[in-house]
Amino acid sequence: MTRADGVQEMQRLRDFLSVASDWLWETDAALRLVWLSHGFFAVTGLAPEAVLGLSCVALDRRGADHPDVRAHLADLEARRPFRGHRLELVDARGRLRILEAAGRPVFDPDRQFLGYRGSAVDVTHEVELERALRESEQRFRSLVTNMRGIVFYRGEAGPGPYGYRSGLSLYGADVWEIAGANETEGEAPVTRWYQAIHPEDRPRYLELERRRKEHGEPYSLDYRIYHPATGELRWVREVAWVSCGPAPGQRFFDGYVLDITEQKRNELALRESERRWRTLIEAAPVAILVAEDGKITLANRSAARLLGAASPEQLLGCAIARFRTKGERLAVPAGTEEHPVQVWRRLDGRRLLCEVGEVELTEGERRTLQYVLVDLTARIEAQERAWYLALHDPLTGLTNRAGFADRLAHALAVRTRRRSRxxxxxxxxxxxxxxxxxxxxxxxxxxxxxxxxxxxxxxxxxxxxxxxxxxxxxxxxxxxxxxxxxxxxxxxxxxxxxxxxxxxxxxxxxxxxxxxxxxxxxxxxxxxxxxxxxxxxxxxxxxxxxxxxxFVPMLDRMLQLRRAMDAELRRALEHGEIFLLFQPKVDLEDGRIVGAEALVRWRHPGRGLIGPDEFVPVAESGGLIRPLGARVLELACRQLADWRRIGLALPVAVNVSAAQLREDSFVDRLERLLRHYRVEPQLLGIEITESLLVDPGHEQLDQRLRHIAQLGVEVAIDDFGTGYSSLLNLKRMPVQVIKIDRSFVAGIGRDRESESIVEAMVHLAHTLGKTVVAEGVERDEQADFLRARGCRLGQGFLYAPPLSAEALPAFAASRSSPVVAAR
Structure with a gap:
């Protein structure tokens, strides 16, 4: 073999090792690991330096004292080859790994021991499956062995035999006899079981058995069977089915039988008890109802008569709320805390006064209410009539002196708590x-x-x-x-x-x-x-x-004060003592002045400056509110004209009373003032109270406000949120501005309810396309809160107090560019 062939062969071996599920290992003569293939480290996640140099015994978490480890150590010391040895180690992630290893000793030519070489594979998954299977079989055997019945199983071939398990609690030791088998055989011919079935139940049983065998249909059947030794007739429930075997087309006929004799006896006793209970309910002289999920499910004849039904069946399915009236109070106290008197209604709508016993039963998600009704209508109505006559005048039907004294005492007690008048x-x-x-x-x-x-x-x-x-x-x-x-x-x-x-x-x-x-x-x-x-x-x-x-003392004081102020106010209107101050409205984003509100004051020659809270009510009660309002409107138009001559065009809003708006001549007078003083309508605004939105004559007021808006005069709702208003009329009337009352603004930063109300008002105004102005802004946190909620305009002492007509132009000039709010 050439060198190139050797290199190629070595590469081939490395490729095999990289994809093989097994890995290779080698030890030295001291049985220390000196080499492991890459597969070991890939599976366990352990680093080579943590493993190499250790013995296989040291890697096993069970330790050297474990019997399997000792036996393996003996093989190694005897230099015997081994196969199928399992060792347990913990991998880098803390998981238990089970490895199965094989190895053989290695000697040199002189038979000197050099170490072991071998292979190993991770069998953790296989071992876990084996363990789970053993546990499952053990649980199944325990379940079958401890069942309070007989478990049958039979192969498909032939008429039998049946195998059985358990059943001692069903028939005691006689289970062997009824099954037709002895304890060691555990098998029985099926005909012995069939013969013990009650003749009336046997045809149905055999039919179900036939369909199971021929068509594989499962069944559950309650039937009677005779005890083979005592002849006692007992009830059993058999559940039978067909299961498939491992071989193709193989089937098994399995099932179990439970003794339900006691259950049947209880069911019979329950039916008898229900029969007696229904008889008792039907014969009861009081009305009895049972409702489930708000619907009547049971009613007796007395309930039908009481509620005006032709029969109890007519009430079934009716909503209990149809008859029971909640919130209707009696004229006289009646009933007890345990059995209160309630107002119910018959089908024809007539009132019933019943003492009611009510019991709620809950079973799972089912909620059942049981009612027992005793009709006290005649008795209580007689009591109510007597009570009425005791507190009412029979001639006029009005409350009498005794009833009035009771009402007066109650009203005085309520007034003390509410601090009303x-x-x-x-x-x-x-x-x-x-x-x-x-x-x-x-x-x-x-x-x-x-x-x-x-x-x-x-x-x-x-x-x-x-x-x-x-x-x-x-x-x-x-x-x-x-x-x-x-x-x-x-x-x-x-x-x-x-x-x-x-x-x-x-x-x-x-x-x-x-x-x-x-x-x-x-x-x-x-x-x-x-x-x-x-x-x-x-x-x-x-x-x-x-x-x-x-009553004279209070009347005299009030009459004297009001008459004096009324006379002085008339003189004040004639002698020019009424004048205006102007509180700037500013842009909350940059502090620029965008307008002003005209505020009326009285410069009394003897008492000095008098605020509107003191003299406006006198004007309203003395019939001076209209001339006072006309004077204020004229002063505002005159001042707008004076400012125009010095180059100041600043919008001014004037408060207008309901009495002024109701005057037929109000709109004409307003037009004459605008023409006379040559005031652009866009520079004038009127502020009305929100009570006008629900004024009985709101349709006529609506027409006048539309006429005013058509002139170009801005219409605002003043002190919004302090009275009653109609959102429909607010949407319909030509109102461009909503002013949030200072009482709500004052609560910002101190009262979460006020903050919520302000947020809601701003959102409502924006939704309706109205401009929002906040009154009474006095603290930085109020301005910050309003800006964050989208309220762009405001007025208050944070920016400026009410200013004289002479001081306002200079203030406006200083606010012509963005500034920080005045402190």
């Missing part, structure tokens, strides 16, 4: 005695009934109207803002007496005097409040009847 109106008829004397008591009763009907039409559902006795009535008015609300209601109550009453085909005139006391202004307890209202009522009679009067 209420008014008590005592109404006494004027001339009632004359009607009684002239037309008789029947006419007097009819007058009282008609008075009650008219008063009912005036008071709200949340208020309480009562007849305290004789010709005296009372109204409890809740949640008032102040005396003005009470006065408005008192006037409406008196208006109900303007028309004559028709009694016995005659017009009868009757009036009333009303006394009012307020809580907590006049009193906080019921007795004192009633006494002061009574005093006020007599004061009204002294003033000429047919009128109303408040």
């Amino acid at each position: 209420l008014a008590l109106h005592l109404i006494d008829l004027d001339g009632f005695k004359e009607v009684n004397d002239t037309f008789g008591h029947a006419a007097g009763d009819e007058l009282l009934r008609q008075v009650a009907q008219r008063l009912r039409k005036v008071v709200r559902n949340t208020d309480t109207l009562a007849r305290l006795g004789g010709d005296e009535f009372a109204v409890l008015q809740l949640d008032i803002a102040g005396p003005e609300d009470a006065a408005v209601l008192a006037k409406r109550l008196l208006d109900g007496f303007a028309r004559p009453f028709a009694i016995d085909n005659q017009d009868v005139h009757a009036g009333a005097s009303i006394g009012l006391a307020l809580c907590p202004d006049d009193a906080v307890d019921a007795e004192t409040l009633l006494r002061k209202a009574d005093l006020a009522m007599y004061r009204a009679k002294e003033q000429g009847r047919g009128t109303f009067a408040f």
Whole structure:
């Protein structure tokens, strides 16, 4: 062989070694590994320096004391060849590897021992499969051996025999006899089993067996079988099938038999128990319902009668919610915590008052509710009638004195918690005695009934109207803002007496005097409040009847103050004491001024500067709000004209009251002002309150606002979020700007609810295509929050306080380029 042939042969061997599943190894005379082929390191991931120099025994994780390791070591010391030796080692990833090795000793020509050479292969996967198979067979044998029944298996050829396993718990030692075999044989002719089957069940059994054998159909059958020794009839359940063998076309007929005698006895007892239970339910005098997943699944005859059904079957499948009314309260307390009285409805809609026992049963995902209903309708309705008569006036149907005292006590307790205000109106008829004397008591009763009907039409559902006795009535008015609300209601109550009453085909005139006391202004307890209202009522009679009067001390103070301020305000309008300040609106991104809001002030000659919170309510109650609003609008237009002459064109927004907008001449007056002062409409804006969005006359207001918008005047909703508004009207009306009230802006950085409300308002405005202006911006964190949410405009002391008309131009000039907000 040439050198080239030798090199080629060596390369061929290396190629074989690189792809072979086995690898080669070699030791020295001390049995230390001196060489391993590449396959070993590829499989184990171990580095050569971690393995070479070690003995095979040292690599085995089991150690030298393990019997297999000791036997292998003996072979090596005796220099015997070996095959099939398995050693266990841990690879680089910590996994157990099982290697199967073969080797033979190597000697030199003088028979000196040089070491071992051999091969090895990784058999980890094969060993794991063998172990899993052994464990599976062991579990199967344990399962079969411990079954409470008999397991049969039979080959396809011939009529038998059957093999069996287990079954001792089924028939005891007699299992051998019933199977027709002895313990050692474990086989039985099939006919012995067939003969033990009850004659009535045998045909069905044989038919199923035939179909299994001929067509391979499995079956499960419950049948009776006689015990071979005692003759006792027992129930068994046989499950049989056909399985395929390893050879082509080979089949096995397998199955098992379980003793279900006790189960059958329990089923029979359960059916009997259910029969007795259904008989008891059907005969029960109370209504019984069972509902599953909200649907009625069982109802007795009493339930059908109670709910107005023709038969119990008519109720099956009906939703229980159809009959059960939630949230409807009784007029009188009834029932107990364990068995409350609930309001149910018959199929015809009539009300039922039932004491209800309710039990919930849960089985897996099934939820069953059982109801027992006792009809208490007649008894409770009688109690409700008695309760009603105890608290109501039988003549008028109104609350009586006892009921009113209860309502008043409750209202006072609620008012204390909510810190609200209420008014008590005592109404006494004027001339009632004359009607009684002239037309008789029947006419007097009819007058009282008609008075009650008219008063009912005036008071709200949340208020309480009562007849305290004789010709005296009372109204409890809740949640008032102040005396003005009470006065408005008192006037409406008196208006109900303007028309004559028709009694016995005659017009009868009757009036009333009303006394009012307020809580907590006049009193906080019921007795004192009633006494002061009574005093006020007599004061009204002294003033000429047919009128109303408040409790005197509070009324006198208010009347004096309001009359004085009203007179002074009229003088202020005539003498030019009303003037405007202007609070800048700025771009929150760069601080540039983009407009201003006109704020009205009163420069009182004696008291100094008076804010609008003090004098605007006086203007509203005294009929001065319209001239005051007209004065403010004219001052704003005049100032815009003055600024224009010095080169300042800055938009100004003016607050306009609902009373102004309701004036038919408002739009014409606005146009005249714009023409007179030569003001561009785009420089003027009006701000209205959001309550106008739900104004009863919103359609007329909508037309006026559209006319104003067509002029080019901007329309804004002021203090948005503090009142009630209609989103539909907000979308429909020509509103370009929404101003977020300062109360919400103040909560930014301190109140998560306020922040959420502001976010929602900004999102709503952007969705509707409106511009957003934030009022009351006073801190940097407020401005940062608003900018981050997309609110571009704002006003507040962070940028500037309200400024005079003379100071604003200089401020505007300083803000003509982006600046940092003023501190």
